[in-house]
Amino acid sequence: MLTPLQQDALKEFMNVSIGQAGHVLSEMVNQKVHLEVPEVYLLQNQTEADQRYLKKIQFLTGHVVSSSLRFGVVCSGQARLLFPVTKGKQLVDLLLGDDLFLEVEKIDDGFSETDTDAMKEIGNVLLNVIIGCLGNLLETPIEYSLPEVEFLYLTENQHRSMFCGGYYTLVIHNTFLVGENRIEGAIFVMLCMDSAVQLLHKIDEMLVDLYG
Amino acid sequence: MKILVVDDSLVYRTAIVRLLKDNLPEADCFTAGDGIEGLATYLRERPNYTLLDLLMPGMTGQEVLKKIKETDPAAKVIILTADIQKFTEKEVRDLGAWFFVHKPITREKVIALAEIIKGAS
Numbered sequence: 001m002l003t004p005l006q007q008d009a010l011k012e013f014m015n016v017s018i019g020q021a022g023h024v025l026s027e028m029v030n031q032k033v034h035l036e037v038p039e040v041y042l043l044q045n046q047t048e049a050d051q052r053y054l055k056k057i058q059f060l061t062g063h064v065v066s067s068s069l070r071f072g073v074v075c076s077g078q079a080r081l082l083f084p085v086t087k088g089k090q091l092v093d094l095l096l097g098d099d100l101f102l103e104v105e106k107i108d109d110g111f112s113e114t115d116t117d118a119m120k121e122i123g124n125v126l127l128n129v130i131i132g133c134l135g136n137l138l139e140t141p142i143e144y145s146l147p148e149v150e151f152l153y154l155t156e157n158q159h160r161s162m163f164c165g166g167y168y169t170l171v172i173h174n175t176f177l178v179g180e181n182r183i184e185g186a187i188f189v190m191l192c193m194d195s196a197v198q199l200l201h202k203i204d205e206m207l208v209d210l211y212g
Numbered sequence: 213m214k215i216l217v218v219d220d221s222l223v224y225r226t227a228i229v230r231l232l233k234d235n236l237p238e239a240d241c242f243t244a245g246d247g248i249e250g251l252a253t254y255l256r257e258r259p260n261y262t263l264l265d266l267l268m269p270g271m272t273g274q275e276v277l278k279k280i281k282e283t284d285p286a287a288k289v290i291i292l293t294a295d296i297q298k299f300t301e302k303e304v305r306d307l308g309a310w311f312f313v314h315k316p317i318t319r320e321k322v323i324a325l326a327e328i329i330k331g332a333s
Binding site for chain 1: 314315
């Protein structure tokens with residue numbers, strides 16, 4: 001659906017957004033966060049998703065933790081941040097390990113209520129960065145719903161349920177390296193048709209700015 | 213001095229209050245976990261400073277800020293939010309927010325806020 005130039009411009013834009021997300025994550029865990037270059041795709045439908053992407057999200061097979069929020073006004077859709085549960089728990093432990101949270105009771109296995117609250121805040125902050133960057137790019141205000149945390153079990157065949165019919169899906173496959181921890185996750189941004197068209201127009205404007 | 217902290221994250225609410233107390237030992241801190249409780253606590257306690265999240269159940273931070281400013285135009289309300297949109301910052305500044313702080317909340321940010329509060333008191 002995207003030309004190579006559009007794909008490159010979208011990837012560069014999301015690189016910057018993920019860079020900002022890395023910065024806020026670094027503030028949250030009070031450690032340096034190293035970022036791997038994200039893979040970025042804008043997929044139009046489930047068939048395209050089947051062919052081009054499903055193999056790349058096999059790491060999300062099994063127990064996953066999902067933080068999601070809906071957004072709307074002119075640009076509307078849903079954003080979802082997914083980690084394998086073990087990686088999500090590592091991230092929460094890194095956050096709560098900071099002495100900012102001295103009085104928080106820690107548990108080694110599974111997610112406590114406090115861990116879920118922390119995961120919700122991680123999703124809230126990271127998804128706000130990604131969607132906020134989109135809103136700033138599109139020069140349109142965006143309103144958000146409250147973030148929700150869900151624990152899901154995904155089989156290989158259920159990955160396509162991440163792609164909603166009638167929506168374009170912006171997929172960002174990102175890896176954060178925090179100390180010894182390699183935390184691989186994915187962000188799915190379901191954009192309604194109008195929003196995806198706006199995004200493509202904006203990408204074309206960026207390309208015109210760059211190449212004339 | 214009274215300080216109200218309104219945030220739906222218990223983890224962060226607790227950490228913010230602890231850091232405020234470390235840096236402003238004379239402050240009485242009150243907390244609320246959503247916008248409705250936050251407004252009710254504001255009206256009951258009339259705090260000198262309010263730290264207010266925006267995205268919360270019940271009432272949004274913007275709605276709470278608007279009500280507070282209708283009641284008390286001189287109220288000092290500090291917005292805490294993960295929202296990085298320039299439109300949002302302009303909206304709450306237009307509503308009369310005193311300061312605007314981007315989440316995540318860190319020790320350094322709370323200490324800086326405590327210094328600002330000390331300077332204004």
